Amino acid sequence: MPETVVMKFGGTSVASAEDIQRAARRIVAAREGGQQVVAVLSARGKTTDDLVAAAFEISARPLEREMDMLLSTGERISCALCAMAIHDMGHSAISLTGSQAGIVTDSSHTKARILDVRGDRIRAALTDDRIVLVAGFQGVSTQSHDVTTLGRGGSDTTAVAVAAALGAGVCEIYTDVAGVFSADPRLVPNARKLKLVSFDEMLEMSSSGAGVLQLRAVEYARNYNVRIHCRSSFDDAPGTLVLGEDETMERPMVTAITHAHEARVTLAGLRDEPGVAGRVFGALADANVNVDMIIQNEPVSADQRADLSFTVASDDLRSATEVLAPLGVGERTETDPHVGKVSIVGAGMRSHPGVAAQVFRTFGDHEINIEMISTSPIKISCVIAAERVPDAVRALHEAFELGAEAVLEEDPSGVHRPRVAS
Ligand code: ADP
Ligand code: ASP
Numbered sequence: 036m037p038e039t040v041v042m043k044f045g046g047t048s049v050a051s052a053e054d055i056q057r058a059a060r061r062i063v064a065a066r067e068g069g070q071q072v073v074a075v076l077s078a079r080g081k082t083t084d085d086l087v088a089a090a091f092e093i094s095a096r097p098l099e100r101e102m103d104m105l106l107s108t109g110e111r112i113s114c115a116l117c118a119m120a121i122h123d124m125g126h127s128a129i130s131l132t133g134s135q136a137g138i139v140t141d142s143s144h145t146k147a148r149i150l151d152v153r154g155d156r157i158r159a160a161l162t163d164d165r166i167v168l169v170a171g172f173q174g175v176s177t178q179s180h181d182v183t184t185l186g187r188g189g190s191d192t193t194a195v196a197v198a199a200a201l202g203a204g205v206c207e208i209y210t211d212v213a214g215v216f217s218a219d220p221r222l223v224p225n226a227r228k229l230k231l232v233s234f235d236e237m238l239e240m241s242s243s244g245a246g247v248l249q250l251r252a253v254e255y256a257r258n259y260n261v262r263i264h265c266r267s268s269f270d271d272a273p274g275t276l277v278l279g280e281d282e283t284m285e286r287p288m289v290t291a292i293t294h295a296h297e298a299r300v301t302l303a304g305l306r307d308e309p310g311v312a313g314r315v316f317g318a319l320a321d322a323n324v325n326v327d328m329i330i331q332n333e334p335v336s337a338d339q340r341a342d343l344s345f346t347v348a349s350d351d352l353r354s355a356t357e358v359l360a361p362l363g364v365g366e367r368t369e370t371d372p373h374v375g376k377v378s379i380v381g382a383g384m385r386s387h388p389g390v391a392a393q394v395f396r397t398f399g400d401h402e403i404n405i406e407m408i409s410t411s412p413i414k415i416s417c418v419i420a421a422e423r424v425p426d427a428v429r430a431l432h433e434a435f436e437l438g439a440e441a442v443l444e445e446d447p448s449g450v451h452r453p454r455v456a457s
């Protein structure tokens with residue numbers, strides 16, 4: 036049996052006709068190298084953004100079911116065009132929608148979860164010696180029989196789920212950067228390409244804003260032990276392998292600095308009694324709003340009223356405020372639609388107590404005010420003013436000596452061991 040490879044191409048990698056031809060050539064080269072190939076494609080360039088904008092031009096509140104019908108068209112276009120290109124290169128190819136490819140999801144429109152991949156049709160096409168193109172970012176709910184989409188960046192998850200279902204050796208994610216970097220290379224020009232990242236670190240990175248891999252794709256890869264190779268679609272250089280921790284030899288203290296933009300909600304003047312937080316977060320969960328950071332202190336004021344703050348994705352702010360209003364749990368609700376979040380991630384932090392202090396000192400030195408803090412064993416996140424995010428990311432990247440040149444100067448072996456001030 037030939038080995039199966041899943042190759043996913045992101046939006047920039049299929050934007051122009053030339054880009055589609057380039058992706059097709061790469062797919063064909065893998066097939067000619069003896070592999071069975073399933074390619075998962077994203078919508079071309081900014082197509083998904085344009086479709087979202089088109090919906091809001093028509094309606095202030097587009098129906099979610101119809102939104103999914105609309106958004107799922109973008110990836111279908113890419114797949115049909117790429118199948119045509121592959122045919123012209125002398126190979127047989129078939130494009131499939133998510134539903135045709137057997138991607139079964141729950142019915143939560145615009146952020147559906149994959150429940151199952153019924154890969155029979157893909158397998159049959161591969162057996163017929165065809166290259167299979169699967170439209171990313173979409174599936175079908177067996178409950179409602181409706182088309183669903185998987186949330187922004189969801190083609191990564193399609194690719195990993197297909198790789199898991201087919202037992203593919205690797206899931207290759209071709210994108211517009213050379214791999215996973217120590218910070219977003221658009222913000223930090225000297226960011227370092229990471230050779231290996233563990234699933235746990237990548238989960239923390241994706242959940243704190245490293246959009247290069249969608250969070251659910253990394254969760255899925257960890258659960259099914261699918262290796263991800265994230266690399267450039269514009270050259271052949273190896274990129275970053277994301278794999279189990281026992282396989283990563285490198286254990287740096289700090290791996291990366293990530294950033295994100297979110298919205299904050301503060302419920303002021305809450306009654307300090309059991310059950311209030313349960314009602315607040317229960318209502319948010321029922322509305323499918325993901326809550327990120329949560330801060331609440333025991334009240335110190337005489338009237339025993341507490342303030343509760345949390346952050347949500349900017350897109351979810353409206354739903355959050357709508358479901359909270361009728362609960363009437365606080366004296367008032369304040370929102371800030373634009374806050375920044377900067378995080379530092381590294382598996383080695385577990386055993387290095389100085390990291391938090393150095394993060395806070397660095398912010399202090401740069402006069403950056405920290406508004407909220409949360410930690411996990413391998414991550415520290417701080418909410419700060421949105422406009423200070425670029426400064427904060429660069430300052431931390433430098434303070435922890437994550438830049439490419441720091442590695443070369445300090446350790447020619449390439450193993451990165453940044454210092455922590457004690
Ligand atoms: P695609 O369309 O190929 O899925 P995305 O735009 O979703 O591409 O993801 C690639 C982008 O992720 C890069 O252009 C880069 O700006 C951004 N990015 C953010 N953080 C990182 C990081 N740590 N390493 C690499 N890229 C990152
Ligand atoms: N086209 C979708 C998006 O822009 C899915 C993806 O590219 O992964 O979010």
Ligand code: MG
Pocket residue numbers: 045188191246247248249
């Ligand atoms: Mg993406």
